[in-house]
Amino acid sequence: MAFIQLLSTWLIPITIAFILLYGTVKKVPTYEAFVEGGKEGIQIAFSVIPYLVGMLVSISIFRASGALDYIMNGIKPIADAIGLPAEVVPLAVVRTISGTAALGMTTDLIATYGPDSFIGRLASTIQGSTETTLYVLTVYFGAVGIKKMGDALKVGILADILSFIVSFFIVLLIFGR
Amino acid sequence: MVNLIWVAMAVVGIAFAMMSGTMNKVNEAIFQSAKEAVTISIGMISILVFWLGLMKIAEEAGLLKRLAALFKPLVRRLFPEVPPNHPALGYIVSNMVANMFGLGSAATPMGIKAMEELKKLNSHQEEASRSMITFLAINTSSITLIPATVISIRMTYGSAAPGEIIGTTLVASTISTIGAVCIDRYYYWKRTRKGGKR
Numbered sequence: 075m076a077f078i079q080l081l082s083t084w085l086i087p088i089t090i091a092f093i094l095l096y097g098t099v100k101k102v103p104t105y106e107a108f109v110e111g112g113k114e115g116i117q118i119a120f121s122v123i124p125y126l127v128g129m130l131v132s133i134s135i136f137r138a139s140g141a142l143d144y145i146m147n148g149i150k151p152i153a154d155a156i157g158l159p160a161e162v163v164p165l166a167v168v169r170t171i172s173g174t175a176a177l178g179m180t181t182d183l184i185a186t187y188g189p190d191s192f193i194g195r196l197a198s199t200i201q202g203s204t205e206t207t208l209y210v211l212t213v214y215f216g217a218v219g220i221k222k223m224g225d226a227l228k229v230g231i232l233a234d235i236l237s238f239i240v241s242f243f244i245v246l247l248i249f250g251r
Numbered sequence: 252m253v254n255l256i257w258v259a260m261a262v263v264g265i266a267f268a269m270m271s272g273t274m275n276k277v278n279e280a281i282f283q284s285a286k287e288a289v290t291i292s293i294g295m296i297s298i299l300v301f302w303l304g305l306m307k308i309a310e311e312a313g314l315l316k317r318l319a320a321l322f323k324p325l326v327r328r329l330f331p332e333v334p335p336n337h338p339a340l341g342y343i344v345s346n347m348v349a350n351m352f353g354l355g356s357a358a359t360p361m362g363i364k365a366m367e368e369l370k371k372l373n374s375h376q377e378e379a380s381r382s383m384i385t386f387l388a389i390n391t392s393s394i395t396l397i398p399a400t401v402i403s404i405r406m407t408y409g410s411a412a413p414g415e416i417i418g419t420t421l422v423a424s425t426i427s428t429i430g431a432v433c434i435d436r437y438y439y440w441k442r443t444r445k446g447g448k449r
Contacts, residue, residue, distance in 0.1 A: 081352075081397070085352055085354065086354060086357065089357075090305060093305055093306075093308055093309045093312075093314065094305075094308065096309070096312050096314055097308040097309070097311065097312040097314075099312075100311075100312040100313060102308055102311045102312045104308050107304075107307045107308045107311050108304035108305060108307060108308055109304065110304075110307055111303045111304040111305070111306060111307020111308070111310075112300040112301065112303055112304030112307070113300075114299075114303050114364075115296060115298075115299030115300035115301075115302075115303045115304070115360065116296055116299070116300060118295075118299055118303075118363055118367075119292050119293060119295045119296040119299050120292070122292045122295065123288065123289055123292045123293075126288040126289075126291060126292050127285050127288040127289065128257065129257065129288075130284040130285070130287060130288040130291075131261070131280075131281055131284050131285050131288070132257050132258075132260045132261040132264075133260060133284070134280040134281065134283065134284035135260065135261045135264035135265060135268075135277055135280060135281060136260040136261065136263065136264040137264075137280070138264070138268075138273065138276040138277050138279070138280030139263075139264040139265065139267040139268035139271070139273050139276070139277050140267060140268070140271050140273050140276075141263050141264050141267035141268075144267065144271075177400070180401070180404065181404055184404055184405060184408050185408055188408070189404075189405040189408045189409070189410035189413070190410055190411055190412070190415075194405075194408075194410075195415075195416055195419070198398070198401045198404075198405060198416040198420070199416050199419045199420050199423055200423075201398070201400070201401050202395055202398025202400075202401040202416060202420040202424070203392075203395055203398070203420045203423040203424035203427065204391070204392060204424070204427065205390065205391045205392070205393060207391040210387065210390055210391050211253075211387060211391070213359065213363070214362055214363060214366050214387060214390070215366070215379065215383075215387075217363040217366060217367070218363070218366045218367050218370045219370075219376075219377065220366075220370070220377060220378065220379050220383070221377045221378075222375075222377055222378040222379060223252070223253050223379050224378060224379040224383075224384055225379075225384055225435075225438040225439075225442070226379050226383070226384045226387050226388070227252050227253055227256070228252060228438065229384060229387075229388045229431065229434050229435045229438055230387065230388060230391045230392075230431075232431075232434045233388060233391060233392040233427055233428075233430055233431035233434055234391070234392070234427075236392075236426075236427050236430040236431070236434075237392055237423060237424070237426075237427035237430075240422070240423045240426045240427055240430075241419065241423040244419045244422050244423050245419050248418065248419055249415075249419075
């Protein structure tokens with residue numbers, strides 16, 4: 075545990091030092107290159123705005139209206155019937171749509187059922203092993219102005235479903251119910 | 252499909268609010284989330300400027316090329332359309348490495364830069380290319396070595412072993428990444444079969 079904490083605090087500063095030293099050794103005009111590269115960041119951030127506003131507003135309407143909760147409650151009995159933990163299935167769905175909502179749900183599940191329960195471990199694994207697909211697609215495609223996502227969304231969602239199923243079985247296998 | 256999901260979430264939400272009397276909350280949410288989106292985007296400027304600046308040094312020093320060369324056999328197979336030695340590969344690899352270590356703030360700028368490089372190779376300027384779809388499939392299911400946020404939540408709630416989910420997370424994310432690549436390849440196969448379009 076101590077090692078992991080040490081690693082996560084040291085990793086970024088060490089990476090920075092390494093790149094700076096490497097650049098100096100290779101005779102790169104480091105400061106000038108930094109400024110030149112950094113300029114691009116400003117433009118990228120601005121071009122993301124319309125994509126992110128559109129997506130987050132739509133998601134928030136869906137959440138605030140109570141429609142998301144309603145659907146999640148509808149899913150629970152179905153999940154129960156096929157042997158999946160009804161408490162965690164909503165998290166799997168929300169994880170794909172909204173990062174903040176998923177983090178809230180994970181925290182809630184861990185607080186309610188305990189971090190070392192089956193549900194707590196499964197929620198932790200789901201939260202840790204997938205990304206918020208919709209957010210990632212919005213930001214990455216938005217940053218470079220791609221409007222047609224093609225099959226990216228389908229692939230992303232199917233991968234999320236797979237990830238949930240794998241998480242369920244691996245937690246079951248390693249820790250048991 | 253994005254259009255459909257986007258409209259459906261908003262329209263279903265508004266219709267639901269009509270019936271359940273949550274219109275007040277919806278109104279509030281619209282303006283709050285629009286504001287939040289702008290805050291997030293503007294907030295990204297700091298990390299984007301910093302990491303893109305730093306990565307520019309790494310690129311000019313040839314560090315990205317070396318990183319890409321290290322993972323060449325893997326990356327070449329995943330992105331057959333990207334010419335070898337193209338800067339996109341270096342950014343793709345650095346994004347993957349940053350993601351593995353849970354360095355989200357560094358991973359996003361590198362990923363965006365990778366997308367930009369991939370766009371230069373793309374003849375359809377507003378449409379996602381094959382490489383972009385593969386890249387995002389890997390990115391959304393990224394292999395995670397250290398799920399730092401989850402570990403800290405588990406600590407807060409008094410877990411006896413906060414780090415015990417590292418193993419399950421690693422296995423789940425690895426299998427789902429492999430799965431994502433297979434799904435991506437399946438859709439690519441379907442697209443090419445449907446008349447040679449990418």
